[in-house]
Amino acid sequence: MVDMTTTLAGTTLPNPVMTASGCAANGKELHRFFPVSELGAFVTKTVMRDPRSGRPTPRMAETPSGMLNSIGLQGPGIDAFCENDLPWLAEQGARVLVSVAGNTAEEFGEVVQRLVASPAWSCVVGVEANISCPNVANRGLVFACDPVSSERVVQIVRTRVPEGVPVFAKLTPDVTDIVAIADAALRAGADGLTMINTLLGIVVDTDLLRPQLAGVTGGLSGPAVRPVAVRAVWQVVGAMRAGTIPTAPVIGVGGVRTGKDALELVAVGASAVQVGTATFNDPSAPRRVLTELEAEVARHGFTRFTDAVGVAHERMVRL
């Protein structure tokens, strides 16, 4: 029997497995396959202030061991979210990590303000600031490509979220130095980091000889990007361990399909793991990964999940 509990900046979860934002809608659909309360946390689809139609279709292209998506943050807006989705999740007993975004730093603040005022707020165990969605018309809006923009958003979100509820900044690997962005987000008040968002890509339709996605570019996800996620977590946690940036919990996400995949992210320092694109292949994937991860942790002789976190940093072969 492994103790699977994990603590993220003061919030203790019964286990470290979560859905990934944008890969699980807001719970009702997956709840038909497993109770969403069995996950460590349920991560919502990114919610913005206003209703948003998203982009034209095709929005999706299959790629080797992955996919490109260009949804464009479609959603009902924060008011409908607080009225319909959050109370439903609360009723199921889910612990909810709410993913938020805004077109401007101030809009992030407005979304959070309305979220905090929701009667169902008590089910919220954290707020994930999506500062790294690539599917926006102006790539300049990818706040996480710039340390100063990252700081401004994180500061505003942190001031509006009550003390004791952690704020996670979700980062993109599409930057020269992810450690610098991580440092900026943490210094601005983020209690933790979620790594990674999708990588920007293009697929060409070889019959029509034009980009397959109507929005041209899309975010690459799935097992194909897992080594990039493992690398990003490795670098950032490595910098924390070396004392060059503040220490904070990391949620690993990117290409997790099995418990073994999750263990890779845990071994390089992730205190929790999100399951994203694999859910499209297998609606039971988040719940299955939890069972498999527990077996993997046990196989290595750990009695507590947390003992496996970051263990790869201590097992490097000295050359």
Added chain:
Amino acid sequence: MSSGVVQVAGEVIANRRAGAYHHLTLVAPGVAELAHPGQFVALAVGGPTSANLLRRCFSIHKVKPSGTYGGTVDVVVAAHGPGTQWLTERSAHDPVDVVGPLGRPFPLPAEPVPCVLVGGGYGSAPLFWLAEELRARGCHVEMVLGAASEDRLFGVVEARRTADGVTVTTDDGSAGRRGWVSDVLGEVVDRSGAGVVYACGPMGMLRSVTEVADAHGAVAQVAVEESMACGIGVCMTCVMPVRGNDGETRMVRSCVEGPVFRGDRVRWDAIGGGITRVPDDAVGAPRAGGH
């Protein structure tokens, strides 16, 4: 959990050619009992370590709640990519992961009104089962099947067995009347006095069917074939612009709110050239510059 949908480790029990298509029968316990005509199943392809992650969705051709092997589901597959190719190469006893039934079924009329069922290519797959249910309710059922050529028609023999009247069209005249289903639909609607036209097939055909049905005083119920990544409502890739009861257009998921829509609710003006645009008047449509 009573959720109207199951995920089961299915097994192929038959795979046979049907013209240009493959007709697969899968043992998938639990699906048949829940399914209605117009719903679909989402099949995983390539096994548990497959590099093709996205599910392939197929409308249910027929179901048998119990048989020698347990409940079965039949689908019709056209091999045009690596996933569908893999499916058509399955032999008896090969495993296939099945999620279903999914989506909203064809709504059935409360009164025994005459109906016309229109299938384009293997889009006809769900219509025979629908025809049986309609006839069981006392509806007169006509079928119109069309395709590019004879080998791309599906189920003409079955149609003659299930429907009160069958009209066949092909683009090249290799079977039935030369032309499109929309060329003959108006006269079939008029002759049978149909109140409802059910259709499944490519977008262009569904648009024409809707226009013809409208012009001849019938309601069109169309099942769309949008590409989907998950089939269960979480990926948001299969959206299309549809007008709701409140008159507002929203980008709705064809896997959850569809695949069957009232034809006159679909914003055909936004669909064409392989792209579906977001109409400017849709809820949450992008302002200048897009999003």
